[in-house]
Amino acid sequence: MNGIDTTTLGKPAVDTSRCLVELRNIRKAFGGVHAVDDVSLNLYPGEVVAVLGHNGAGKSTLMKMLAGAYPIDSGEVFLSGEKALIRSPSDAQNLGIESIYQTLALADNLDAVANLFLGRELLTRWRTLDDHRMDADARKVFQRLNKNFTNIRIPVRRLSGGQRQVVAISRAIYFNARILIMDEPTAALGPEETAMVGNLIHQLKAEGVGIFLISHDMHDVFALSDRLAVMKNGKRIGTYRTQDVTEDEVLGMIIAGKAPAGKEQTERPAR
Amino acid sequence: MNIDWQTLKRAQIDWRMVLMSAVLIVIALVFNILSEGIFLSPENLYNIAQQTAVVGILATVMVLIIVARHIDLSVGSVMGFVGVLIAFLIYTANWSWQAACLMGLAAAIAVSVYQGALTAFIGVPSFVVTLGGLMSFRGAAYLVADGKTQPLADPFFLKLGGGYNGGIGTTASWILAALLCLGLLLSMLNKRRAKKAYGVPTNPALVDLLLALIPMAIVIAFVATMNAYHIPNKDAPQGIPIPVLIWGAVALVISFLVHRTRFGRYIFAIGGNPDAAALVGIPVRRVTMLLFILLAVLITIAAIVAISRLNAGTNSLGNNLELLVIAATVIGGTALAGGSGTVIGSVLGALIMQCIDSGMLLLDVSIGTRYIIIGQVLIAAVVFDVAYRKWTGDTL
Numbered sequence: 001m002n003g004i005d006t007t008t009l010g011k012p013a014v015d016t017s018r019c020l021v022e023l024r025n026i027r028k029a030f031g032g033v034h035a036v037d038d039v040s041l042n043l044y045p046g047e048v049v050a051v052l053g054h055n056g057a058g059k060s061t062l063m064k065m066l067a068g069a070y071p072i073d074s075g076e077v078f079l080s081g082e083k084a085l086i087r088s089p090s091d092a093q094n095l096g097i098e099s100i101y102q103t104l105a106l107a108d109n110l111d112a113v114a115n116l117f118l119g120r121e122l123l124t125r126w127r128t129l130d131d132h133r134m135d136a137d138a139r140k141v142f143q144r145l146n147k148n149f150t151n152i153r154i155p156v157r158r159l160s161g162g163q164r165q166v167v168a169i170s171r172a173i174y175f176n177a178r179i180l181i182m183d184e185p186t187a188a189l190g191p192e193e194t195a196m197v198g199n200l201i202h203q204l205k206a207e208g209v210g211i212f213l214i215s216h217d218m219h220d221v222f223a224l225s226d227r228l229a230v231m232k233n234g235k236r237i238g239t240y241r242t243q244d245v246t247e248d249e250v251l252g253m254i255i256a257g258k259a260p261a262g263k264e265q266t267e268r269p270a271r
Numbered sequence: 272m273n274i275d276w277q278t279l280k281r282a283q284i285d286w287r288m289v290l291m292s293a294v295l296i297v298i299a300l301v302f303n304i305l306s307e308g309i310f311l312s313p314e315n316l317y318n319i320a321q322q323t324a325v326v327g328i329l330a331t332v333m334v335l336i337i338v339a340r341h342i343d344l345s346v347g348s349v350m351g352f353v354g355v356l357i358a359f360l361i362y363t364a365n366w367s368w369q370a371a372c373l374m375g376l377a378a379a380i381a382v383s384v385y386q387g388a389l390t391a392f393i394g395v396p397s398f399v400v401t402l403g404g405l406m407s408f409r410g411a412a413y414l415v416a417d418g419k420t421q422p423l424a425d426p427f428f429l430k431l432g433g434g435y436n437g438g439i440g441t442t443a444s445w446i447l448a449a450l451l452c453l454g455l456l457l458s459m460l461n462k463r464r465a466k467k468a469y470g471v472p473t474n475p476a477l478v479d480l481l482l483a484l485i486p487m488a489i490v491i492a493f494v495a496t497m498n499a500y501h502i503p504n505k506d507a508p509q510g511i512p513i514p515v516l517i518w519g520a521v522a523l524v525i526s527f528l529v530h531r532t533r534f535g536r537y538i539f540a541i542g543g544n545p546d547a548a549a550l551v552g553i554p555v556r557r558v559t560m561l562l563f564i565l566l567a568v569l570i571t572i573a574a575i576v577a578i579s580r581l582n583a584g585t586n587s588l589g590n591n592l593e594l595l596v597i598a599a600t601v602i603g604g605t606a607l608a609g610g611s612g613t614v615i616g617s618v619l620g621a622l623i624m625q626c627i628d629s630g631m632l633l634l635d636v637s638i639g640t641r642y643i644i645i646g647q648v649l650i651a652a653v654v655f656d657v658a659y660r661k662w663t664g665d666t667l
Contacts, residue, residue, distance in 0.1 A: 069550055089552035105550040109543035109610035110536075118540055119551040121533050128531040136469035171551075 026075035037234035050225035058234040067099040068092035096178035108157035162193035232257040239267040302630030313500035321433035323625040324514035330599040330617035340609035341397035345404030347592030351412040354574035358421035358584025379567035387563030432579025438509030448494040542609035602652040
């Protein structure tokens, strides 16, 4: 992941061996409704791709398939050029895909340490929970994200929105995500915490992590993303470099599903 | 002394447990005064301890079931079915007690796999599945031996139920107490060492020592009491009754599962937020199935203790037991909404209920009044639970 040529960011060469994630012709139907209909999307190392659309446009469903939370009906996922089989959240985690959900996916009754390691607890050689090692490791990660976060052994339901977000994000950091899916990461946060998330995204980009960012916040999208993909009714309307489009054009795509004329797409349309 | 409020706060003392212990002590003292010293006599305490064992054993695992947002209304019926089956195999079919117990375990697991699969894989609420089970397995308990009582006479087997020959004797009791105290001390030292090694802040040594001394004192007081009970026509005092020993062992094992294993952690995660548990890759269905199988093992143990205490298996074995078990669990601070509860709480809850019941029995309170009072105690416990959670800001 080192030595990324930053000049190619936002205008990646079509080189599948360097492409971090390649979603090809992904489909998903719930009952008779096509939640995701033949969507293809790429992600390159050190790149932030914003995925936009109305509620129900299919963006969360698409990302949940990549995260292993929903099975894929048809279509293929390639990671660094290799075909990947993602059948469960554990599969996705083992492939270096981490997700931060809008709902934060925290067990409210457990403390921050337990939540950080949930599903991937550190074990002693007797296969019991290694609480002290988890406690010590967790302190380091939380410190890195927020120096004032010390009440890590109380149930997370008693933490502030920002602290809960730290816990959710720390899962991605601790387990060295290569690919990070962030679903509305700043929706419940104050200005200071939003800035923290912004800084973190820059930091992770520099480390070569690829990020899918689902957001309704146009300010975030334009400040943080390199490219943006707009979805409507399960279909991808278009993928553009963020610097090539205006906010009005993006809103036009989200609301009317109308691709702006004369703008160059950075991805092949779905086959 | 430099133990201030902050230190106590950081020591993560479970104030709810402290309060419940205080309630238990007050109840015992009040009954002792009203009964003019009979309630706290070794004989009465010995009886209370072994009478609570069956409910106590089942309450430890009911905690986990309720924490995982399930319920089991069929424990009493399934225990009755398994108990009668074991007694029937020994008495009528002439099986050895070992084979009969294994068959009982197999039957309990079959029941649990059936009810667990309906809950975990098909998604039928466990309330409905086990409400059906409550009736069906009571019927099964009747069918096993055609409603006939199956007496038991195997002396080894009967020891498991406590009673006349059911104590382990004074020497064994003291050895056990010494081992337990040593274990408590070592685990405390071990915890301190591990925390230091990883640079995690520790409590002051004095606080840790005090926190370890309290359970030690309880163990020693308990053993001393059990060793003080001398049945007049026997050579030696009783010592710890075997059913209580089994209950203690079960509580230790379940506590270990809760605090030290992934299985226990996942049960709490599922209870706290089932969606999150699935999203982080916890195999929710498998954990639920395992939980039901653990329940089957404990139902079998409880069934063996129950028929040993009764010297027989009858089709009414475990009637209304589910109510007592759930009540003990809830009085012990387990939230019916799931996600929170402790094994030690269930032990205290079961003891509180049994103490109230036994105490009223000593005072010749009529059965109707006893039912009314125990029912209201349950409600008082839940009212307290709601108030306590509001006070601490836990709105689960």
